[in-house]
Amino acid sequence: MMPLNRPAVLILSKNPAFARELVAQWPADPGGPEFTVFGEMQFCELTGSHYDLVIGDASSAESPSALRKLLLAASKPAILITSPVQTDHKLAFTRTEGNLIEFHRDELSGGLSSESRRWAEVAGLLGREILRRSRAEDRQHSAESACATAKAEATLGRYMVEMRHNVNNALTSILGNAELLTIEPGLPANVLAQADTIRNMALRLHEVFQRFSSIETELFVVARESSKQARTHGAASGA
Numbered sequence: 001m002m003p004l005n006r007p008a009v010l011i012l013s014k015n016p017a018f019a020r021e022l023v024a025q026w027p028a029d030p031g032g033p034e035f036t037v038f039g040e041m042q043f044c045e046l047t048g049s050h051y052d053l054v055i056g057d058a059s060s061a062e063s064p065s066a067l068r069k070l071l072l073a074a075s076k077p078a079i080l081i082t083s084p085v086q087t088d089h090k091l092a093f094t095r096t097e098g099n100l101i102e103f104h105r106d107e108l109s110g111g112l113s114s115e116s117r118r119w120a121e122v123a124g125l126l127g128r129e130i131l132r133r134s135r136a137e138d139r140q141h142s143a144e145s146a147c148a149t150a151k152a153e154a155t156l157g158r159y160m161v162e163m164r165h166n167v168n169n170a171l172t173s174i175l176g177n178a179e180l181l182t183i184e185p186g187l188p189a190n191v192l193a194q195a196d197t198i199r200n201m202a203l204r205l206h207e208v209f210q211r212f213s214s215i216e217t218e219l220f221v222v223a224r225e226s227s228k229q230a231r232t233h234g235a236a237s238g239a
Contacts, residue, residue, distance in 0.1 A: 006032065006033060006034050007033040007034070007052040007053065007134070008034050008036065008050060008051040008052050008053075009033040009034070009035050009051065009052065009053045009055065009127065009131075010035075010036050010037075010038060010053070010054040010055070011023075011036070011037045011038070011055050012055070012056040012057060012061075012067065013037070013038075013039065013056070013057030013060050014039050014057070014060040014061075015057060015059070015060045019035070019037045021120040022035075022055060022120055022123055022127075024120070025121060025123065025124025025127075026124060026127075026128070033052070033053070033127075033131060052076070052077065052130075052131055052134055053076070053078070053127055053130055053131060054074065054076060054077070054079075055078070055079045055080075055081070055123060056070075056071055056078065056079070056080045056081065057081055058080055058081060058083060059081070059082065059083045064082060064083075067080065068080060068100070068102070071099075071100050072097065072098055072099065074099070075098075075099055076099060077099055077130045077134065078099055078100045078101070079100075079101050079102075079103075079126055079127060079130075080100060080101070080102040080103075081102075081103065081104075081105050081119055081123060082103070082104050082105070083104070083105070101126060103119075105119035160212060161212055161213075161216055164212055164213065167205070167209055168206065171202045171205055171206050171209075172206075174198060174202045175199055175202040175203065175206070178195050178196070178198040178199035178202060179199060181195035181198075182195050182196055182199065
């Protein structure tokens with residue numbers, strides 16, 4: 001079964017070899033990214049698109065500066081690989097601007113040397129790290145959201161537990177008056193039926209709040225046992 005929520009990587013290049021060498025840098029992994037290649041960059045609208053990373057090939061773009069502006073405007077993680085400018089054939093990171101990381105590629109004669117593919121290795125390493133950090137940030141945001149929800153629910157739960165005595169007092173009054181109505185002589189049948197319904201609903205609410213008390217006791221016991229086990233484990237580790 002294919003895992004859900006795989007990261008999406010866009011590759012912008014008119015050179016098929018560029019895309020092949022990039023994709024080869026990701027190990028075969030069912031949870032790895034899904035790659036989409038755009039050969040005609042003028043048809044590619046990045047703003048609003050759903051992707052996690054875009055890698056652009058400036059050497060195959062009609063206007064590298066326009067491609068750079070496109071990547072910056074998209075406000076998504078981006079890597080731009082530009083034409084070689086150094087004579088010593090060494091990779092050099094030339095710019096980190098906003099969401100964009102840009103560096104030059106080496107192209108040795110023939111394009112078949114292992115060193116000629118160093119740009120792909122660097123791009124692969126950068127891409128995997130960007131995706132890893134993006135996933136970590138997503139997990140952090142999800143955890144923070146879940147924590148906030150849990151805190152809100154805990155606050156509501158504490159309030160309900162604190163108010164159960166007041167609610168039980170009110171329910172006792174309702175239940176007592178409903179009981180009196182059911183034994184009141186001369187009342188119409190429909191009134192007796194309504195009084196019986198009120199009594200039954202009051203009993204049901206009373207059972208619900210009794211369950212709150214039971215849950216509170218259970219949670220207290222679990223917390224006490226967990227604390228005891230933690231102290232025992234700590235003492236054993238210290239020994």
